[in-house]
Amino acid sequence: MTDNTAPPMRSSRRIPWDGLAVAPFIIFAVMFLFLPTLGLVGAAFTDRAGKFTFDNIIGLGADQIVAAYWISIRISGASAILGALIGLAITLAIIRGRLPGWLRSAFMTFSGVASNFAGVPLAFAFIATLGRLGLVTIVLRFLGFDIYRSGFNLLSFWGLTLTYLYFQIPLMALTIAPAIDGLKKEWNEAAQILGASQWQFWRYVGLPILWPSFLGTLSLLFANAFGAIATAWALTGSNLNIVTVLLYNQIRGDALQNPGLGAALALGMIVITSLANVIYLIVAARAERWMK
Amino acid sequence: MKANRWAPWLVFLAGSAYFIIPLLATFEFSLRMRRGTYSFDAYASVFADPRFHASFGYSVVIGLVTIVVGILVVVPAVYYVRLRMPWLRPFMEFITLLPLVIPALVLVYGYIRLYNSSSLVPFTGSALGTDILLTCAYVTLALPYMYRAVDNGMRSIDIGTLTEAAQIMGANQVQIIGQIILPNILVAILSGAFLTFAIVIGEFTIASLLNRPAFGPYLVGIGTNRAYEPAALAIISFIITWGAMGMINVLGRFAPRTSARTD
Numbered sequence: 001m002t003d004n005t006a007p008p009m010r011s012s013r014r015i016p017w018d019g020l021a022v023a024p025f026i027i028f029a030v031m032f033l034f035l036p037t038l039g040l041v042g043a044a045f046t047d048r049a050g051k052f053t054f055d056n057i058i059g060l061g062a063d064q065i066v067a068a069y070w071i072s073i074r075i076s077g078a079s080a081i082l083g084a085l086i087g088l089a090i091t092l093a094i095i096r097g098r099l100p101g102w103l104r105s106a107f108m109t110f111s112g113v114a115s116n117f118a119g120v121p122l123a124f125a126f127i128a129t130l131g132r133l134g135l136v137t138i139v140l141r142f143l144g145f146d147i148y149r150s151g152f153n154l155l156s157f158w159g160l161t162l163t164y165l166y167f168q169i170p171l172m173a174l175t176i177a178p179a180i181d182g183l184k185k186e187w188n189e190a191a192q193i194l195g196a197s198q199w200q201f202w203r204y205v206g207l208p209i210l211w212p213s214f215l216g217t218l219s220l221l222f223a224n225a226f227g228a229i230a231t232a233w234a235l236t237g238s239n240l241n242i243v244t245v246l247l248y249n250q251i252r253g254d255a256l257q258n259p260g261l262g263a264a265l266a267l268g269m270i271v272i273t274s275l276a277n278v279i280y281l282i283v284a285a286r287a288e289r290w291m292k
Numbered sequence: 293m294k295a296n297r298w299a300p301w302l303v304f305l306a307g308s309a310y311f312i313i314p315l316l317a318t319f320e321f322s323l324r325m326r327r328g329t330y331s332f333d334a335y336a337s338v339f340a341d342p343r344f345h346a347s348f349g350y351s352v353v354i355g356l357v358t359i360v361v362g363i364l365v366v367v368p369a370v371y372y373v374r375l376r377m378p379w380l381r382p383f384m385e386f387i388t389l390l391p392l393v394i395p396a397l398v399l400v401y402g403y404i405r406l407y408n409s410s411s412l413v414p415f416t417g418s419a420l421g422t423d424i425l426l427t428c429a430y431v432t433l434a435l436p437y438m439y440r441a442v443d444n445g446m447r448s449i450d451i452g453t454l455t456e457a458a459q460i461m462g463a464n465q466v467q468i469i470g471q472i473i474l475p476n477i478l479v480a481i482l483s484g485a486f487l488t489f490a491i492v493i494g495e496f497t498i499a500s501l502l503n504r505p506a507f508g509p510y511l512v513g514i515g516t517n518r519a520y521e522p523a524a525l526a527i528i529s530f531i532i533t534w535g536a537m538g539m540i541n542v543l544g545r546f547a548p549r550t551s552a553r554t555d
Binding site for chain 1: 297299300301303304307310311313314315316317318320321322364365366368369371372373376377380384387389390391392393394395396397398399400401402403404405406428429431432435465469487490491494495496497501508511512515516522523525526529530533534536537538540541
């Protein structure tokens with residue numbers, strides 16, 4: 001930068017460009033990923049006086065907290081499994097089902113939009129659809145079927161799962177599409193020449209190859225739903241007992257009144273999403289063998 | 293074989309219904325504000341609200357700053373790691389996966405504990421400091437998308453040859469990145485930028501816990517107080533997200549494809 005006439009190699013030796021270029025990235029990772037997380041881990045094992053303790057972790061055993069974790073895990077699991085299965089079915093139909101090509105690009109663009117259409121607006125959309133005054137609710141009531149009288153509630157387990165599917169299915173479609181593209185046409189032709197039926201092709205070739213990508217995406221979807229809060233918050237306010245809402249209230253200071261327990265709650269969430277993602281990393285490494 | 297022809301259509305149409313009906317219902321609901329007839333009153337009411345303009349403007353500014361900071365953090369790092377320090381790549385991949393693993397709620401809780409007004413780096417001590425912290429939080433959230441967009445962009449051009457050629461011509465390191473590499477991966481960067489923008493615009497958790505007047509917290513406030521405006525806002529948000537994604541798609545067509553692949 002100082003003198004343009006100097007030979008380039010010497011100028012790059014004088015100023016440690018490599019370090020300078022990577023430094024902001026490292027500083028960012030340390031300041032905004034590692035230190036805050038480590039701080040929480042430390043706080044989870046510290047009492048108010050600053051001494052080491054297991055009390056916060058033991059405190060996670062309280063009925064209300066266990067119930068919050070359990071319903072979060074169930075909603076994340078249900079929306080991840082359903083999202084993965086439905087997303088796989090739709091993506092298979094679009095890529096391998098001989099539908100017109102423009103449908104595929106339209107669907108993939110839409111998936112990009114819908115997978116980012118999470119949070120508050122999504123909650124509004126489902127209130128307008130399946131809320132007590134929602135369009136589908138009214139139409140069904142007009143047809144003689146009152147979903148709210150028959151036990152459905154948008155603010156329940158199934159209501160929330162149904163809402164989460166709106167971003168889970170597109171996310172599945174976006175992540176699984178490359179794997180489905182990787183299934184070569186020749187494999188199907190080879191199987192047919194050897195006398196295999198379509199069912200046999202999928203049973204012994206197609207699905208075993210897609211399986212690792214499927215499992216990997218499943219864990220990604222799980223973590224995605226587990227960390228979500230905005231949708232649930234906008235739907236129900238602070239009423240729903242899922243772990244993100246519990247922690248949000250704790251941070252706002254109007255619930256548990258115990259910072260150590262808040263840190264323990266956060267640590268529990270990290271442990272669960274990490275487990276899901278460790279599975280993802282292991283499985284994704286296996287899946288890549290087929291993507292070449 | 294006959295079943296195979298309509299089964300994909302059936303799956304596709306059922307899926308489409310699930311995605312289209314909520315949008316139609318939201319749009320229909322947003323038109324119902326005036327009793328007995330459809331009108332755009334809810335939209336007029338939204339656009340007349342000064343808090344809408346204030347919070348939206350705030351989020352747009354934060355979003356743009358986030359994009360600039362994200363580019364400055366990611367592009368040089370990816371470039372040097374690809375060119376000189378490939379052994380660092382797995383480490384970068386791991387770091388950029390973390391924001392997908394650690395929930396944003398947990399991260400912001402860590403920030404509040406670590407950077408409170410009595411700490412060594414008191415970000416939350418002032419409004420400007422909190423704005424900076426919010427921006428950095430969003431850069432972190434956008435890291436996975438920004439990194440992958442830039443990394444894909446650099447894979448599609450031969451940065452090794454470009455760098456050598458520029459060095460022979462006497463360019464220095466800043467010129468190489470600013471005038472050679474950056475223009476070549478601009479399309480990839482912009483796709484990461486639009487995705488970042490879409491994420492920042494509606495983000496609720498971090499902005500709300502840091503008490504900043506952003507668009508996400510405004511949306512929640514409207515949702516608890518009004519009936520029809522939320523539906524109108526959902527439609528507006530959807531159009532904004534659609535616009536950002538549409539731009540990525542349009543730009544994707546201009547991406548360089550001809551250069552040799554280095555790996």
